[in-house]
Amino acid sequence: MTDDIFFAPLSDLNARLKKREFSAVELAKAVGARLESLGPRYNALALPLTKNATDRAKDVDKELKRERYRGPLQGIPFGAKDLLSFAGHPTTWGAKPYATQVFDETATVLDKLDGTGALLIGKLSMVELAGGGGYRLAGASLTGPGLNPWDVTRWSGGSSSGPGAAVAAGLVPFALGSETSGSIITPAAFCGVTGLRPTYGLVSRHGAMALSWTLDKIGPICRTAEDCGLVLREIAGGDSKDPGSAGKSFYFAPQFARKVNEMKIGFAAVDREWADPEVRPALDAAMAALRQTGATLVEVKLPDFPWGALISTIIGSEEASIFESLITSGKVNDLADASQAEGLKANLAIPATQYLKAMRIRTLVQRAFRELFDSVDLLVAPARYGIAPKVSEPLDAATPAAGPRPASPGMRSLIPAANLAGLPGISFPCGFANGLPVGLQLASRPFRENDLLAVATEYQNRTDWHKRRPPALAPVVPSRR
Numbered sequence: 001m002t003d004d005i006f007f008a009p010l011s012d013l014n015a016r017l018k019k020r021e022f023s024a025v026e027l028a029k030a031v032g033a034r035l036e037s038l039g040p041r042y043n044a045l046a047l048p049l050t051k052n053a054t055d056r057a058k059d060v061d062k063e064l065k066r067e068r069y070r071g072p073l074q075g076i077p078f079g080a081k082d083l084l085s086f087a088g089h090p091t092t093w094g095a096k097p098y099a100t101q102v103f104d105e106t107a108t109v110l111d112k113l114d115g116t117g118a119l120l121i122g123k124l125s126m127v128e129l130a131g132g133g134g135y136r137l138a139g140a141s142l143t144g145p146g147l148n149p150w151d152v153t154r155w156s157g158g159s160s161s162g163p164g165a166a167v168a169a170g171l172v173p174f175a176l177g178s179e180t181s182g183s184i185i186t187p188a189a190f191c192g193v194t195g196l197r198p199t200y201g202l203v204s205r206h207g208a209m210a211l212s213w214t215l216d217k218i219g220p221i222c223r224t225a226e227d228c229g230l231v232l233r234e235i236a237g238g239d240s241k242d243p244g245s246a247g248k249s250f251y252f253a254p255q256f257a258r259k260v261n262e263m264k265i266g267f268a269a270v271d272r273e274w275a276d277p278e279v280r281p282a283l284d285a286a287m288a289a290l291r292q293t294g295a296t297l298v299e300v301k302l303p304d305f306p307w308g309a310l311i312s313t314i315i316g317s318e319e320a321s322i323f324e325s326l327i328t329s330g331k332v333n334d335l336a337d338a339s340q341a342e343g344l345k346a347n348l349a350i351p352a353t354q355y356l357k358a359m360r361i362r363t364l365v366q367r368a369f370r371e372l373f374d375s376v377d378l379l380v381a382p383a384r385y386g387i388a389p390k391v392s393e394p395l396d397a398a399t400p401a402a403g404p405r406p407a408s409p410g411m412r413s414l415i416p417a418a419n420l421a422g423l424p425g426i427s428f429p430c431g432f433a434n435g436l437p438v439g440l441q442l443a444s445r446p447f448r449e450n451d452l453l454a455v456a457t458e459y460q461n462r463t464d465w466h467k468r469r470p471p472a473l474a475p476v477v478p479s480r481r
Helices: 009-017 024-042 050-065 108-116 161-168 185-191 225-235 275-292 307-322 324-329 338-347 352-371 414-421 449-462
Strands: 045-048 077-081 119-125 152-154 175-179 194-197 217-222 264-269 297-300 377-382 425-433 438-442
Touching: 009 024, 009 175, 009 225, 009 264, 024 045, 024 050, 024 077, 024 161, 045 161, 050 077, 050 119, 050 194, 077 108, 077 161, 119 161, 119 225, 119 414, 161 217, 185 194, 185 338, 185 425, 185 438, 194 225, 194 449, 217 225, 225 449, 275 297, 275 377, 275 425, 275 438, 275 449, 307 324, 307 338, 307 352, 307 414, 324 338, 352 414, 377 449, 414 425, 414 438, 425 449, 438 449
Parallel strands: 077 119, 077 175, 264 297, 264 377
Antiparallel strands: 045 119, 175 217, 194 217, 194 425, 377 438, 425 438
16 A cells, blocks of 8 residues: 555545555555554554454454444544543553553443444554643653654644644554644644544543643544544444433534635734744735635734633543542652652642633623623634644743743633534644644634634635645554464
C-alpha cells in the first residue's frame, strides 16, 4: 500500500474496501504496522491493538463479501485517546498511578464504532489525567511529550497529544480525543488536522475518564471536516449511562446543509494584533478565503466575563472531587509534572461557595451567548495565536510580543468561553508559519454542528491545507501476523 492510503479520506477508504481493492484485514495490518513502527517516534502510541483489529477485520471482510454494508466507517481502523476504556486492556489515563488499570467495560463510543464495523487499532497517548491540576511541561505524560510530526522538537498539543500526532502523520485514518477546555482544538491546530468539539452532552462519556463532569466532551480528530461529520454521526446519541447526556442524535447530511452564503460569521479584527507576527500572513489569507465562501463576516465582541477564573474554578473543583483519593493517598506525587501534582492538591482547598458562584455566573454566560447568536450564526478566531511550542521549554515560557497590548481582548478567550457555554467548535488547518501548521476555529450555537461542518467543508473545498503532509516518513512493511 502506498502512503496515499494512509492519508485518504474515510469515504475513499470505504469505497475501495467495497470494491475489494484490498481487504479490511490487509488495511488493518498495514495501519497497525505503521502505527506500531512510527507511533513511538512521536510518543503517540499508548497501546497497540493490531491483533484485535485484524481479528475483527475478518468479520468485516465476510460482511463486505456478502454486500452487507454498515456505513462509511466499516473496515476503517482508528485510534482512541487512552482515557476511553476498552474492556480487558490497560487504560492508563496517561499517568503512572494508573499504568496497570484495567476495566471490564468498554466505553460507549467505542461500542458504537464497533457496531459500524470500524476497527480500534490502538490506544493513543495523552497528557496525564487530561491535564488535571494544570501542567507546565509537554512531558507531563506516561509516554513522554507528544511530538509534532511537522517538527519533532515541537509539541503536538494537549491533552489529546497522541490523537493529533497520529492523524497528522497518517498513522490512523481518524481518532477520538476529548476536550474540557481546548484539548481537541489545540492538537488539531498544532498538527494541521481537523478536530471537532461536539456540543456538551451530544456524545456519551460513559467509560471515559472524568476530569470535569460539566465540561468534558468526546469528539473526532480527522483529516477533513467531512470525515469529522461521518464519525460524529456514529458516536452521537443519547445514553442513559451518562448523566450528562442530552439525549439527542446527530444527522450528517451535507447535501441538505444550510448554504454558507446565507450565514453570518462574527469575528474580531483585533485578533490579528494578538497573534504572533509570524502567523499573521496565514491568518490574513485564511480570513480572505473565508470571505470568498460567500459568508458575511460581521465584527462582534465576545461577552465580557473573567473566563480564566471561571473555568479554572469549575474544572479545579470538579477534578479535586474526582481525584480526591489520588491526592490524599500521596500517589499524586507520582505524576510526571510536579506542578500538576501541586495544582491538584491546591484544588482541594477551593471553597464550595466559590464553585457555586462560578456555576451561577455560568448561566449568565450561556444567556450572553444566546444573545450574541441572535446577530450571527457562527464565530471565527485563530485556533491558536501562535505555532506549536518547543517541547524543551515550559509551556508557559512564551515571551510576550513587543509593543503595547491591544485594548480589546478580541476572541482570545473563545476556547474557555465556548466550553463554559457548552458550544460546539471545529479547528481546521489554514496555512503555515515557519513550517508549522496554523489553524482557524469556528464556534456555533449548541447542536448546530452541521453549520460548522458546512463552512469548514466549503473552506476545504477551496484550499488544500488539509491535504498537506508532514515531511516524508520511512516506509513501513506490514507484519504477516
